[in-house]
Every structure is written in structure tokens, then in C-alpha cells.
Amino acid sequence: MNPARNAIRLGLRRGFTEFILSLRSPQDQGFYLIVGLGTLAYLFFNRDNKVAGTDLLVPTFALPSILGALLAFGVVIGPAYGLAMEREDGTLLRHKALPHGMLGYLTGQLVYQSLNLLPLLLVILLPSFLLFDDVMSNGAAGWATVAWVVALGLLATMPLGMILGSVVPSVQKVGTWGMMPILVLSMISGILFPIQVMWGWVQVVAQALPIYWIGLGMRSAFLPDAAATVEVGDSWRPGMTVLVLGAWAVFGLLVTPRVLRRMARRQSGSQVQEAKEAALQLIK
Amino acid sequence: MSYGPREVLTGFDLDVHAGEVVCLLGPNGAGKTTTIEILEGFRLRSGGEVRVLGEDPAHGDDAWRARIGVVLQSWRDHARWTPRRLLQQLGGYYAPYATPERSRPYELEWLLDTVGLTENADRKIGTLSGGQRRRLDVAVGIIGRPELLFLDEPTAGFDPQARRDFHDLVHRLSDLEGTSILLTTHDLAEAERLADRILILTAGRVVADGSAEALTRQVAGNAEVRWALGGERFVHATDEPTGFVRRLFEQYGDEITDLEVRRASLEDTYIAMVQRFEAGDRTAPTLEEARP
Numbered sequence: 001m002n003p004a005r006n007a008i009r010l011g012l013r014r015g016f017t018e019f020i021l022s023l024r025s026p027q028d029q030g031f032y033l034i035v036g037l038g039t040l041a042y043l044f045f046n047r048d049n050k051v052a053g054t055d056l057l058v059p060t061f062a063l064p065s066i067l068g069a070l071l072a073f074g075v076v077i078g079p080a081y082g083l084a085m086e087r088e089d090g091t092l093l094r095h096k097a098l099p100h101g102m103l104g105y106l107t108g109q110l111v112y113q114s115l116n117l118l119p120l121l122l123v124i125l126l127p128s129f130l131l132f133d134d135v136m137s138n139g140a141a142g143w144a145t146v147a148w149v150v151a152l153g154l155l156a157t158m159p160l161g162m163i164l165g166s167v168v169p170s171v172q173k174v175g176t177w178g179m180m181p182i183l184v185l186s187m188i189s190g191i192l193f194p195i196q197v198m199w200g201w202v203q204v205v206a207q208a209l210p211i212y213w214i215g216l217g218m219r220s221a222f223l224p225d226a227a228a229t230v231e232v233g234d235s236w237r238p239g240m241t242v243l244v245l246g247a248w249a250v251f252g253l254l255v256t257p258r259v260l261r262r263m264a265r266r267q268s269g270s271q272v273q274e275a276k277e278a279a280l281q282l283i284k
Numbered sequence: 285m286s287y288g289p290r291e292v293l294t295g296f297d298l299d300v301h302a303g304e305v306v307c308l309l310g311p312n313g314a315g316k317t318t319t320i321e322i323l324e325g326f327r328l329r330s331g332g333e334v335r336v337l338g339e340d341p342a343h344g345d346d347a348w349r350a351r352i353g354v355v356l357q358s359w360r361d362h363a364r365w366t367p368r369r370l371l372q373q374l375g376g377y378y379a380p381y382a383t384p385e386r387s388r389p390y391e392l393e394w395l396l397d398t399v400g401l402t403e404n405a406d407r408k409i410g411t412l413s414g415g416q417r418r419r420l421d422v423a424v425g426i427i428g429r430p431e432l433l434f435l436d437e438p439t440a441g442f443d444p445q446a447r448r449d450f451h452d453l454v455h456r457l458s459d460l461e462g463t464s465i466l467l468t469t470h471d472l473a474e475a476e477r478l479a480d481r482i483l484i485l486t487a488g489r490v491v492a493d494g495s496a497e498a499l500t501r502q503v504a505g506n507a508e509v510r511w512a513l514g515g516e517r518f519v520h521a522t523d524e525p526t527g528f529v530r531r532l533f534e535q536y537g538d539e540i541t542d543l544e545v546r547r548a549s550l551e552d553t554y555i556a557m558v559q560r561f562e563a564g565d566r567t568a569p570t571l572e573e574a575r576p
Binding site: 001002003006007010013014017018021022025086089090091093094096097098099100101104265267268269270272 | 317318321324326327328346347349350352353354356360361362364365369373374376377378379380381424425428436
């Protein structure tokens with residue numbers, strides 16, 4: 001039995017187990033419910049409004065974009081919270097004490113966080129088919145596009161979440177270090193309204209980051225080709241999407257292992273103890 | 285051995301034999317946890333030389349890690365898992381390291397039974413009591429059938445029954461399985477019960493090394509004699525209580541009442557040694573003598 005392969009196999013099972021346990025947990029079910037209801041309510045109350053300066057209905061434009069933004073949000077904030085929390089509660093340390101335990105742990109995180117996208121996207125997608133017309137205009141080809149955009153988006157953004165989870169000083173800081181920036185970036189990345197209404201320099205910033213491109217890719221999958229006129233350059237720019245997201249994925253593959261190694265090296269029992277005491281100390 | 289700018293252990297040679305239980309005692313801040321974390325390979329020392337199972341823990345590979353067990357202080361990890369599921373998952377990592385003489389990991393049912401978790405094996409870990417959770421920590425620490433086991437304050441927060449069960453488990457591991465054990469504790473009675481050898485650490489220096497009995501003998505005046513004479517009470521510390529008591533009777537005869545002879549406990553020894561060291565004194569420690 002090869003120990004490294006064995007650890008990866010255990011990690012796959014770990015990720016799957018975590019996913020099943022999360023689906024059964026009322027806490028996580030509540031989270032999906034709130035995300036689903038919130039998004040659908042926004043789309044429903046804007047169902048007759050048009051996107052400023054276009055003939056597109058708000059739900060038509062915003063639904064695919066929101067799916068893209070949620071994907072980025074889920075795979076950045078999910079691992080960031082997961083790692084930061086499990087650094088503090090001792091999960092990571094337990095794995096550090098095992099032979100090849102870190103390999104298994106990270107495999108588990110990758111599997112778990114990827115699987116988590118399913119309920120997050122389905123909870124919006126399924127009711128949308130019932131509530132709105134013409135959600136998917138491109139049939140099978142559209143779904144194929146969804147598949148590659150999701151896969152590439154995952155590769156581009158999940159490493160950022162892992163890096164974030166490795167460097168935040170404590171779980172409580174994930175909100176300020178992760179949640180706020182992602183929400184702000186979603187606002188400027190053409191999720192709820194087209195990016196052209198922003199100032200020029202904001203458009204440049206947004207197009208350097210992955211969220212805009214994931215949203216664009218999702219719109220190209222769901223919307224009819226005629227809707228491309230709303231976009232920058234009147235095109236879906238699939239080549240550019242692959243290029244930018246690919247660059248972020250490469251960046252992640254190069255940087256993340258180093259950051260994770262450094263973080264794992266610093267894990268120790270006294271660090272977990274300090275985190276425990278810090279969490280019990282409410283007023284600092 | 286040093287960590288940061290501070291020497292944590294000075295002039296210290298520790299050989300632990302198979303099946304030996306060694307206990308590190310010392311006041312808070314003496315360097316016990318730092319020492320154990322360096323030995324576990326969880327912290328990098330800044331100087332000195334360390335070998336654990338023949339390897340430098342700073343560069344210990346996964347095969348080395350498989351031979352070591354660490355009992356960690358858990359808090360709230362894996363709250364949604366059950367003990368059975370978690371032990372199955374974590375034990376799996378040791379399977380490739382099984383040898384014909386040493387099967388790995390332990391059989392799950394046997395392990396659950398040994399730590400006393402059988403009844404709670406399928407409950408969510410988040411709903412376990414503090415004591416049950418510590419049992420789980422111990423099970424996770426030993427599941428790979430370690431040759432060397434590290435325990436950092438293993439019984440903190442145990443009730444008396446759980447403490448006794450844990451002591452039985454430690455004896456079983458060292459006697460039957462030949463596991464070497466290094467533990468730290470603040471409970472001196474526990475150290476006396478468990479340890480073949482006790483090391484007292486203060487400010488990074490080993491001030492005593494030996495069995496509980498040998499340590500007690502190192503303290504001058506290792507017994508305390510108490511008696512009453514005509515309504516007045518007396519205490520005297522002495523090396524040879526038998527002779528002292530004989531002379532006492534020769535002198536006062538039947539007037540002596542309430543006679544009590546007590547050997548110095550490990551606690552007395554510990555306090556005497558730590559105090560002597562902190563006072564900067566290097567002479568033989570003495571048991572404090574009190575006159576009424």
C-alpha cells in the first residue's frame with residue numbers, strides 16, 4: 001500500500017463525509033435557505049425591470065452573474081473559514097500528527113469545498129426554472145459552457161480562499177479580510193448591473209480579477225448571443241476569460257502550496273491553546 | 285536545546301527505554317510544553333541536538349511520524365463526526381505502516397472498549413462530555429499503536445474515576461504493548477503512580493532525575509515526626525525517624541501522645557527542590573522544619 005495514495009484516498013472519503021454531514025446539519029441547511037430566498041426575492045421583485053440602458057430583464061442578466069459571484073464567494077470564503085477555524089480548533093494539528101495527514105486533510109478540503117458548490121448553486125437554479133422564463137437559452141451547449149466556467153472558476157478562486165485561510169490571524173478576521181473585499185469586488189464586477197456604468201479605472205481593476213470573468217462566462221452560457229451587446233467589446237470574449245482565469249489558477253498552484261506548508265509548519269498545540277484562550281476572552 | 289533566544293533545556297540527556305514511563309514535572313513556564321513540542325517535531329528548536337527514535341524530529345519523515353503517538357488537547361474539532369467514524373478515518377493513515385510484528389492501526393472495537401467509549405461510539409462528538417472527549421483524544425493518540433507516546437497534561441479536567449481508568453490504560457500500554465511514554469502533569473500523585481522516572485524541570489534546567497522514591501531520599505530530613513507533649517504539639521523533620529522516635533520515648537516515655545511519622549511525599553520533595561533552585565541555592569534540599 002502506497003502511503004501517499006492511501007492518504008489521498010482517505011482524504012477523498014473525508015471530503016465526502018464532511019459534505020454529507022454538512023447537508024444533514026440544520027445550521028448549513030439554514031445558510032442555503034437564506035442565500036436561496038434572498039437571491040430569489042431580489043430577482044422576483046425586479047422581474048419586470050430592465051437593466052439600465054438595455055432591453056434585458058434584470059433576472060435574465062443577474063441570475064447567471066449571481067451564480068458566478070456565488071461560486072467565487074463560496075470557494076473563497078468556504079476554504080478561508082474552514083482553514084482558519086480548523087487551525088484554531090485542532091483539526092489541522094490532528095492531521096499534522098498523522099503520517100501524510102496534511103495530504104489527506106487538504107484533499108478532503110478540496111473535495112468538500114467543491115461539492116459544497118452543488119447545493120449553493122442548485123438552491124438558486126432549480127426555483128429559478130419554475131419562477132422565470134427563458135433561464136437557459138443555449139441548451140446543451142450552454143450547460144457545457146457552465147461546466148468549463150465552473151471548473152476554471154474553481155481553480156482560479158479556491159487557492160485564494162486557501163491562502164486567505166492560512167494567513168488570517170484568527171477566525172473572526174475572515175469577515176474583514178475576506179467577506180468585505182469579496183462583497184465589494186462583486187459590486188464592481190458587473191454582477192447586478194453591467195460594468196460599463198462604472199468609472200474607467202474601476203473597470204480595469206474588475207477585469208484584472210476573476211469574479212468579473214466568472215460572471216461573464218456564466219452569462220455567455222445562459223443568455224442568447226444577442227445579449228453580448230451589453231458586454232465590453234460587444235462580445236463574450238471566451239478566449240480572454242480562459243486566459244485571465246487560467247492565469248489566476250497558475251498563480252494559485254504556484255503560491256498556495258508554499259503558503260500552506262508555512263502555515264502547517266507553524267501549527268502546534270500551544271498555538272491551538274492560545275486560540276482557545278483568545279476565543280474565550282471576549283473583551284480584549 | 286534552545287528555542288528562540290532562550291535556552292529551554294540545558295545539559296540534559298534523556299534516554300527513554302521501551303516500556304518506560306517518564307514524567308516531566310515543573311512549574312508553569314518551566315519549558316515542559318516547549319520541550320515536548322520540540323520532541324514531537326511540532327516546533328523547531330533554534331539550537332542543540334535532539335534524537336527521537338533515532339531521528340531528528342525537525343526532519344522526521346512520515347514513517348517516523350507513524351511510530352509516534354501524540355495526545356492533543358482537543359476543543360471542538362470534528363463536532364459533527366462520531367467517535368467511530370473519526371477513529372476509522374484517522375486510523376486509516378497508519379495501515380501502510382503495519383509490520384508483521386506490529387499490526388497498525390489498533391482494532392476499532394478493542395480501542396473503543398479500552399478507552400471506555402463503546403457506548404458513546406455513535407454519538408456526535410459535539411455532544412460528548414469533557415471527560416468522554418478526552419478519552420477520544422487518548423484513543424486518537426494511540427490508534428496507530430505508537431512505540432513512543434507523548435502526553436501533555438493528559439488528565440486535566442478528568443473526574444476521579446476517569447483518572448483511574450486512564451492510569452490503568454497507561455500501565456497497560458507500557459506493560460503489555462511496550463509503549464514508551466513521556467508525559468507532563470501538575471498532579472504529583474499521578475506522577476508518583478505512573479512514572480518509572482521523574483524529571484523536575486525549573487527554568488529549563490533539570491534539577492532532579494530519578495524514581496519517585498529516589499527523589500524523596502535526596503531531600504535531607506525526608507520524614508516528619510509529629511507528637512504532642514503535655515498539651516503542646518511538636519513537629520520535627522529527620523533523616524532517621526526510627527532512631528529519633530526511640531530517643532523521644534527514652535526521654536519522655538508515656539507522656540508522648542498523638543505520635544505520627546510521615547515520609548516526605550513527592551509533593552514535599554518537589555516544592556523543596558523548586559524552592560531551592562529558585563533561591564539560587566545548589567546545596568542539598570531540606571524539608572522545612574516547623575516549631576509550634
